[in-house]
Amino acid sequence: MNATINLEKHFPVLLNELVSIISPLYGGTFIDCTFGAGGYSEKILEEISNNVIALDRDNSVKRFSTKLQTKYKKRFKFYNLKFSNIDQIKDENIKAIIFDLGYSSNQISDLNRGLSFKSKGKLDMRMGLNDFSCDEVVSKMSQQSLYKIFKFFGDEKYAKPISKKIVKYRESKKINTQSLVEIIESIKKNKGGKNKSTKIFQALRIFVNREISQLINGLINAYTILPIGGVIAVVTFHSLEDKIVKFFFKEYSEIKNSSRYLPKNASPKKYFNTTKKKPIVPTSSEIKINPSSRSAKLRFAYKLENGCDFENFISNFNYLINIENLRFDV
Ligand SMILES: C[S@@+](CC[C@H](N)C(=O)[O-])C[C@H]1O[C@@H](n2cnc3c(N)ncnc32)[C@H](O)[C@@H]1O
Numbered sequence: 354m355n356a357t358i359n360l361e362k363h364f365p366v367l368l369n370e371l372v373s374i375i376s377p378l379y380g381g382t383f384i385d386c387t388f389g390a391g392g393y394s395e396k397i398l399e400e401i402s403n404n405v406i407a408l409d410r411d412n413s414v415k416r417f418s419t420k421l422q423t424k425y426k427k428r429f430k431f432y433n434l435k436f437s438n439i440d441q442i443k444d445e446n447i448k449a450i451i452f453d454l455g456y457s458s459n460q461i462s463d464l465n466r467g468l469s470f471k472s473k474g475k476l477d478m479r480m481g482l483n484d485f486s487c488d489e490v491v492s493k494m495s496q497q498s499l500y501k502i503f504k505f506f507g508d509e510k511y512a513k514p515i516s517k518k519i520v521k522y523r524e525s526k527k528i529n530t531q532s533l534v535e536i537i538e539s540i541k542k543n544k545g546g547k548n549k550s551t552k553i554f555q556a557l558r559i560f561v562n563r564e565i566s567q568l569i570n571g572l573i574n575a576y577t578i579l580p581i582g583g584v585i586a587v588v589t590f591h592s593l594e595d596k597i598v599k600f601f602f603k604e605y606s607e608i609k610n611s612s613r614y615l616p617k618n619a620s621p622k623k624y625f626n627t628t629k630k631k632p633i634v635p636t637s638s639e640i641k642i643n644p645s646s647r648s649a650k651l652r653f654a655y656k657l658e659n660g661c662d663f664e665n666f667i668s669n670f671n672y673l674i675n676i677e678n679l680r681f682d683v
Contacts, residue, residue: 363457365392366646367588370633371451374586374653376401381446384408386436386571389457391417394429404428406442410435410562411460411481435482437570440578450575452587454568454594456480456558458645468558470550472530478561485681487561491528493681496520501676506565506593507556514540515553555591565673568594572601573663576624579656585625586653595632595650597670602627602654604665624661625654 371393375383379401385394388407391414397405398421405428407418418431434441436452460480461469467477467487478487491499496516503512518536522528528536534550541549559565575585589595605624632650640647667674 363390363392363459364643364646365390365396366453366643366649367633367635367639367651368392368396370651371586371588372396372400375449375451375584378448378582378584379403381448382406382444383449383451384439384442384444384447384575385451385453386439386575387451387453388414388418388431389453390414390459391421393451393453394418395421398425398429403448405430406444407431408434408436408439408442409481413481414457414459433481435567435571437567437574439571440574442578444578445580447579447583449584449586450579452568452571452575452585454564454588455590467530468554470530470534470548470554474529476528476530476533476557478558480562483561485561487557489681490557490561491519491533492523494679495682498679498682501679502560503553503556505556505673505676506559507552508593509552509556511537511540559593560677563677565593565597565670566677568597569667569670569674572598573666576656576661576663581656581659584653584655586651588649588651590648590650593673595652598652599632600669601666602652604669605661605663606654622658622660624656624658626657627652627654629653 375397380403382404383397385397385405385407388394388409391407394405394407397403407430409431410433412433415431415433421429422431439450456468460466464472465474466472466479467475476487476491499516499519500512503509503516509515515537518540519528519533522532522536526532533553537550537553572585579585587598589598602625606627608621608623632652635646635649
């Protein structure tokens with residue numbers, strides 16, 4: 354018997370591990386910043402008696418929220434909101450804030466959204482509440498900007514020749530998903546390994562959805578609205594996301610106050626308590642059932658103090674934010 358699941362509906366990753374972290378914090382509100390198909394929210398509502406506020410920038414997932422809304426009338430609310438704006442949520446008793454980053458399998462498998470290199474049509478890639486689509490990025494950005502996006506968000510070794518070929522190609526024809534795949538494959542002709550388009554598509558998705566700025570602002574604003582004692586838990590799916598989350602928790606869970614804004618004689622503070630240095634990863638049996646969980650990493654930390662300025666965090670990743678702030682040149 355084949356134990357691999359059918360991924361028509363998104364299969365929640367590291368669900369039991371996540372629930373075991375947040376369940377001791379019963380009573381109050383949990384915020385599920387990435388509702389998706391509602392796997393986390395549903396499990397929390399079933400197993401813990403807390404209220405759940407769920408957010409998602411993709412309004413199409415609202416269809417998954419109606420069932421929970423009917424079943425758990427007073428305990429559940431859904432908002433179509435980007436998690437960078439989590440500070441718009443007014444609740445005095447937040448106990449946990451959860452992020453399960455990236456895309457749901459429902460979004461990837463919807464070929465009209467152009468998130469996957471298997472899509473046939475227009476390059477779209479918008480998750481929801483976006484300012485522009487991928488179509489505009491490939492047709493309007495300079496070669497230099499495309500190069501930076503591919504290099505820094507995709508770690509693509511062939512960022513330069515691919516960006517050059519895109520700019521040449523679009524002089525005569527419009528680029529769609531299929532032609533982008535052909536351009537990439539023509540440059541990475543004899544290279545083996547995973548799908549040749551994976552890195553470029555990842556880079557474009559990050560840029561179109563401003564995922565780095567979303568994550569950085571989401572984490573900072575989550576800290577701001579979380580009362581002391583609450584937990585922030587984040588599941589990441591690629592090394593760039595994990596690097597940001599790891600830095601955020603590590604930098605502020607150790608005593609080393611280097612902020613120039615700190616008054617003289619102020620005692621150094623730890624703003625988070627991390628009980629685990631290493632991330633939690635899926636078991637081999639979870640990976641067997643759901644192979645796309647293999648790159649997932651779960652990190653979490655408890656808030657210890659108010660007043661963190663996150664100066665080092667922001668300055669450490671400013672080079673990535675600056676790339677996300679690049680705009681069209683053509
Ligand atoms: C991996 S899925 C979450 C799956 C969910 N945990 C479940 O069990 O069904 C990620 C979801 O987060 C949403 N998302 C990604 N970035 C977001 C952001 N900046 N703000 C709000 N939602 C976001 C996506 O639209 C997607 O639905």
